[in-house]
Every structure is written in structure tokens, then in C-alpha cells.
Amino acid sequence: MTIEKVLVVGTGLIGTSVALALRETDVEVHLSDVDAEAADLARELGAGREWTGGEVDLAVIAVPPHLVGERLAELQKQEVARVYTDVASVKAEPIADAERLGCDLVSYVPGHPLAGRERSGPAAARADLFSGRPWALCPGSGTGADAVRLVRELVSLCGAKAVTVAADEHDSAVALVSHAPHVVASAVAASLAGGGDVALSLSGQGLRDVTRIAAGNPVLWQRILAGNAVAVAGLLDRIADELAAAASALRSGDLAEVADLLWRGVEGHSRIPANR
Amino acid sequence: MTIEKVLVVGTGLIGTSVALALRETDVEVHLSDVDAEAADLARELGAGREWTGGEVDLAVIAVPPHLVGERLAELQKQEVARVYTDVASVKAEPIADAERLGCDLVSYVPGHPLAGRERSGPAAARADLFSGRPWALCPGSGTGADAVRLVRELVSLCGAKAVTVAADEHDSAVALVSHAPHVVASAVAASLAGGGDVALSLSGQGLRDVTRIAAGNPVLWQRILAGNAVAVAGLLDRIADELAAAASALRSGDLAEVADLLWRGVEGHSRIPANR
Numbered sequence: 001m002t003i004e005k006v007l008v009v010g011t012g013l014i015g016t017s018v019a020l021a022l023r024e025t026d027v028e029v030h031l032s033d034v035d036a037e038a039a040d041l042a043r044e045l046g047a048g049r050e051w052t053g054g055e056v057d058l059a060v061i062a063v064p065p066h067l068v069g070e071r072l073a074e075l076q077k078q079e080v081a082r083v084y085t086d087v088a089s090v091k092a093e094p095i096a097d098a099e100r101l102g103c104d105l106v107s108y109v110p111g112h113p114l115a116g117r118e119r120s121g122p123a124a125a126r127a128d129l130f131s132g133r134p135w136a137l138c139p140g141s142g143t144g145a146d147a148v149r150l151v152r153e154l155v156s157l158c159g160a161k162a163v164t165v166a167a168d169e170h171d172s173a174v175a176l177v178s179h180a181p182h183v184v185a186s187a188v189a190a191s192l193a194g195g196g197d198v199a200l201s202l203s204g205q206g207l208r209d210v211t212r213i214a215a216g217n218p219v220l221w222q223r224i225l226a227g228n229a230v231a232v233a234g235l236l237d238r239i240a241d242e243l244a245a246a247a248s249a250l251r252s253g254d255l256a257e258v259a260d261l262l263w264r265g266v267e268g269h270s271r272i273p274a275n276r
Numbered sequence: 277m278t279i280e281k282v283l284v285v286g287t288g289l290i291g292t293s294v295a296l297a298l299r300e301t302d303v304e305v306h307l308s309d310v311d312a313e314a315a316d317l318a319r320e321l322g323a324g325r326e327w328t329g330g331e332v333d334l335a336v337i338a339v340p341p342h343l344v345g346e347r348l349a350e351l352q353k354q355e356v357a358r359v360y361t362d363v364a365s366v367k368a369e370p371i372a373d374a375e376r377l378g379c380d381l382v383s384y385v386p387g388h389p390l391a392g393r394e395r396s397g398p399a400a401a402r403a404d405l406f407s408g409r410p411w412a413l414c415p416g417s418g419t420g421a422d423a424v425r426l427v428r429e430l431v432s433l434c435g436a437k438a439v440t441v442a443a444d445e446h447d448s449a450v451a452l453v454s455h456a457p458h459v460v461a462s463a464v465a466a467s468l469a470g471g472g473d474v475a476l477s478l479s480g481q482g483l484r485d486v487t488r489i490a491a492g493n494p495v496l497w498q499r500i501l502a503g504n505a506v507a508v509a510g511l512l513d514r515i516a517d518e519l520a521a522a523a524s525a526l527r528s529g530d531l532a533e534v535a536d537l538l539w540r541g542v543e544g545h546s547r548i549p550a551n552r
Contacts, residue, residue: 114478114479114480115480116480116482133480134477134478134480136478163474163477163478165474165478169472169474169475170478172475173471173472173474173475173478174478176467176468176471176475177468177471177475177476177478177479177480177483178478178479178480178482178483180464180467181464181482181483181486181487182482183519183522183534183537183538184460184463184464184486184515184519185482185486185541186537186538186540186541186542187460187515187518187519187522187537187541188456188457188460188515188541188544189540189541189542189543189544189545190518190537190540190541190543190544191452191456191511191514191515191518191544192452192453192544192545192547192548193540193543193544193547195449195452195453195547196445196449198439198441198445198449199445199448199449199452199453200453200547200548200549201410201439201549202390202410202412202439202441202446202449202450202453202454203390203453203454203548203549204390204391204392204409204410204453204454206392206454206457206458206461206488206489207453207454207457207548208548208550209485209486209488209489210457210460210461210485210486210488210489211457211541211544211545211548212482212485212486212545213482213485213486214538214541214542214544214545215541215542215545215546216538216542218535218538218539218541218542219535221538222531222534222535222538225526225534226526226529226531226534229526229527229529230526230527232523232526233522233523233524233526233527234523235467236519236520236522236523236526237519237520237523238467239460239463239464239467239516239519240516240517240519240520240523241516242463242466242467243459243460243463243512243513243515243516243519244512244513244516246459246463246509246512247508247509247510247512247513247516248509250501250502250505250506250508250509250512251505251506251509253502253505255498255502258459258498258501258502259494259495259498261459261462261463261466262459262462262490262492262494262497262498263494264462264465264466264469265461265462265463265464265465265466265487265490265491265494266462266465266490266491266492266494267465267466267469268464268465268466268467268468268469268487268490269465269468269487269488269490269491270491271468271469271471271476272468272476272479272483272484272487273476273477273479274484
């Protein structure tokens with residue numbers, strides 16, 4: 001079994017980028033979106049053709065996390081594809097939804113490409129969005145081996161590196177490396193609202209970097225955070241405690257405690273793969 | 277009065293970068309550092325010649341914030357320069373030190389170029405470090421107009437843009453746009469210390485950007501933060517409160533409150549000049 005025909009369901013940033021990446025190969029790409037304008041725009045960008053029915057090898061469900069289960073159930077009922085995957089940023093929630101809705105779990109391989117941009121929608125899509133990026137796959141005990149092989153082929157066609165990880169471990173991991181940092185970046189950016197123009201005129205690259213991801217789409221991000229709420233909340237509490245402790249140490253002149261946080265920051269920073 | 281001869285006192289990242297920038301003009305640059313190795317390296321990098329005495333037009337004091345006042349007093353006692361400036365990241369503390377030590381405030385123009393790198397020391401210096409960057413000048417009521425003119429000429433020779441601002445306002449501003457964000461980046465980076473290798477393998481550009489400045493030199497940064505402790509502590513407390521509130525909202529499923537923070541983040545992000 002190999003990928004010849006793919007249906008991308010949801011032509012936002014990620015779905016359209018998958019479609020564009022596949023269009024640089026021999027794969028036939030079909031597109032659908034409940035938002036006809038988004039689907040039209042993706043087609044105009046050369047991401048594929050309109051979906052008019054017929055079976056495909058693989059359906060890529062690129063909709064917000066809380067809609068994945070529902071969409072999977074509909075597509076499986078219509079027998080649209082032999083294998084299904086999704087690209088949602090959380091994994092336990094869509095899998096639980098799929099189970100609850102009685103989906104066939106043999107043909108469903110939960111997935112999550114670790115790539116994104118601050119802009120959303122098809123116009124922001126890029127064929128090389130996944131190039132060299134990790135792409136998490138979270139097959140369960142009941143997932144079919146053929147289905148996993150096909151989705152690994154998708155990952156490879158998109159230029160990404162498959163990382164197999166249990167759904168719960170995935171969700172804890174992205175809470176740490178993506179979701180909690182997003183909320184923290186938003187809190188730093190929100191603190192600027194009260195700053196004067198002179199203060200903002202003194203801002204530099206450091207501030208721009210710390211707050212860059214805070215420009216992300218709040219409508220999408222509230223859904224992502226809600227789908228990973230407990231793990232993210234635990235991390236935010238820990239970071240809030242660190243900051244409150246640092247504030248207290250600064251007020252009392254306890255430089256050793258401030259330095260300890262800074263040194264742990266240097267150490268944690270060095271653990272990020274590209275910084276090693 | 278124009279700049280013909282400059283002494284750079286302290287050949288770390290900032291001092292050596294100032295020297296390298298001036299070396300691309302007609303200015304004669306002399307270097308000194310209590311660390312002979314750092315001074316030698318800066319000379320080898322072409323930043324200027326060894327300081328052996330004689331009066332200069334301008335002394336640029338590029339030492340840690342808590343040493344500026346002391347160094348200024350020594351240099352003025354030796355009548356080394358007609359005009360003095362410093363480059364420390366906080367301004368109220370060095371000015372208070374200078375007053376306390378009986379320095380001549382007419383010839384001293386407190387300054388702060390808003391530029392930096394994660395690496396420190398002369399080897400990290402670059403002639404274009406200040407190009408297009410703001411450079412805060414904080415003259416007081418007693419600062420001489422000629423001295424201010426000369427230091428504005430230095431800023432211009434380094435390719436930076438002078439921003440005149442009161443010392444207290446400067447310190448509040450950099451707490452907001454630089455110092456508090458630095459501590460927050462350190463706290464996010466420190467949270468990674470407990471993460472597994474799989475979790476870290478899923479990290480992406482967003483995390484790298486949020487934590488980039490956390491790689492900065494803790495020895496230097498603890499001094500900067502200590503010199504601006506009250507303003508930084510106030511901001512850290514506010515950000516800690518935001519994060520704790522977000523954690524609580526996530527746990528109770530209050531998506532509207534989470535969305536409110538994300539939207540305020542988008543708004544604050546858009547206030548940063550280069551993001552407009």
C-alpha cells in the first residue's frame with residue numbers, strides 16, 4: 001500500500017501546507033473545507049482539486065482539536081478513505097472523542113506535525129512548512145500496522161521526521177515545549193499594553209523573540225489549551241511560582257536565588273536540541 | 277567640540293563593539309580593562325590601541341552597572357577625558373553612585389545602547405551591533421549641553437538612534453521591555469530541566485525564540501536585575517498573577533478568560549515597533 005490519492009479535510013495553515021507539500025510529489029490531492037472560501041483559496045494556491053467523492057488512500061483531518069472526532073466519524077461513515085490521520089496539537093482528546101463516537105480505530109493514526117506560523121489560513125501555507133520538523137504519531141494498541149506505515153509515508157513525503165510517542169506522553173510534552181510557553185509569551189506581551197511609547201521605543205530583538213508566538217490566533221489557541229488544560233495549568237502554576245519567588249528575592253536583595261534561576265535557565269535552554 | 281580620541285574602559289561585548297564601530301571612522305580608539313586578557317583580545321580584534329595615558333575627548337565606561345560610579349570617579353580624578361558616558365543597562369543606580377562619590381555631573385552623560393547578544397566578552401563584539409538600534413541618553417538637570425552633544429555624536433558614529441529619557445523613566449521602561457522578559461524567559465527555560473528527551477525532541481522554533489535570551493550571562497544579568505529590582509519585581513508579580521489566573525481558568529474550563537489573555541497578548545505584541 002502506498003499513497004496515491006489524499007483528501008485534505010480543512011484547508012487552514014496546516015492542511016493547505018500538507019497539500020502543497022504533497023503536490024510536489026506524484027500524489028493526487030483533493031481538498032475540502034466547510035468554509036468554501038478557504039477551500040477555493042487553497043485551490044487557487046495550487047494545493048489540489050475540489051473533492052467530489054470517490055475513495056482515497058488517506059484522509060488528513062486538519063480541523064481544530066475539538067472537531068477531529070466528529071469529522072473522523074463522518075468520513076468513516078462515508079467510507080472516504082482506507083486510512084485516516086489528523087494534525088491536531090493535542091492527542092488524548094481527539095482519541096477519546098473517536099472512541100466515544102464509535103470510530104474505527106484500526107484505520108486511524110493520530111498525528112501532530114510540530115510546525116506552525118503566527119499567521120493562519122491557507123494564504124500562510126508553505127510546501128516546506130514541515131521540512132526537517134518532528135511529526136508526532138500516537139498509534140494505540142489497536143491501530144493497524146498498515147495504517148501506521150501509510151501515515152509514516154505521508155510524514156516522509158512532507159519532509160518531516162516521525163516521532164512515535166504515546167498520546168498522554170505527547171500531550172505532557174507539548175504542554176512543556178509549546179502550550180505553556182505560548183501562554184507565558186502572551187502574558188509578557190499583555191504586560192506591554194500598559195507601557196508608554198518611549199518604553200516601547202526601547203524594545204529590542206529579545207522582546208520580539210520572547211513574544212513572537214503571542215501573535216498566534218487566539219481562537220485556535222484557546223481550543224488547543226482547553227484540550228490540554230490540566231498539563232498546561234500545572235506548568236503555568238510552576239512558572240508563576242518561579243516568577244513570584246524571583247520577585248521576592250529581588251525585593252529582599254537575595255541575589256543568589258536570582259542567579260540560581262538564571263543558571264537553571266541557561267541549563268534548560270541548552271537542552272533544546274538545536275541549541276546543543 | 278568633536279570626537280577625535282576615545283578611551284573605552286571595559287572591553288566586554290559592548291565596550292569592544294563601541295570600539296570596533298569607532299574604528300570604522302576616523303576616531304582614535306584606546307582600550308583599557310582590569311582583565312588584561314580581555315583588553316589584549318580586543319586589541320587583537322582590531323578594536324584599538326593600549327591606553328597609556330593622555331587626555332581623550334570622551335571616555336566610554338563599559339563596566340557592569342554597580343561599578344560605573346566608582347570607575348567614573350577614578351577617571352575624573354585622573355582627568356582622563358573632557359566628557360564621560362557609560363553603557364549600563366540601568367541608569368538610576370550609576371547616577372546615584374556618581375552623586376554619592378562626588379563625581380562631576382556636568383561632564384557625565386548616562387547612556388544605554390539597547391543592543392546585546394547572548395554571548396559576552398570581546399570575541400562576541402561586532403562593529404554593527406548598534407546599527408539602527410535605540411541608544412538611551414539620560415542627562416540630568418546639571419549635565420552640560422556640550423557633553424550631551426558629544427555623546428550624541430558617539431551614538432551617531434555607532435549608527436544608533438539617540439532617545440533622550442529621564443533615568444527613572446528609562447529604568448521602568450527597560451524593566452518592562454527587557455529585564456522582566458529576561459527573567460520570564462529564564463523561568464520557561466528552567467522548566468525544561470525536568471522534561472524527557474522525547475518531550476525536548478518535539479520542541480520547535482517557538483520555544484527556541486521564547487527562551488533565546490535565557491542563554492545570557494547569569495553573572496551579568498543578576499547585576500542588571502539587582503540594579504532595577506523594584507521595577508522588575510513589580511512586573512514579575514503581575515505576570516505571575518496572570519499565569520496563575522490562566523491556570524485556574526484552564527482548570528475550571530473558563531475559556532473566555534483564557535481567550536481574554538491571548539487577545540491582550542496579541543494587542544501587546546502589536547505595540548512593539550517592528551511588529552506594527
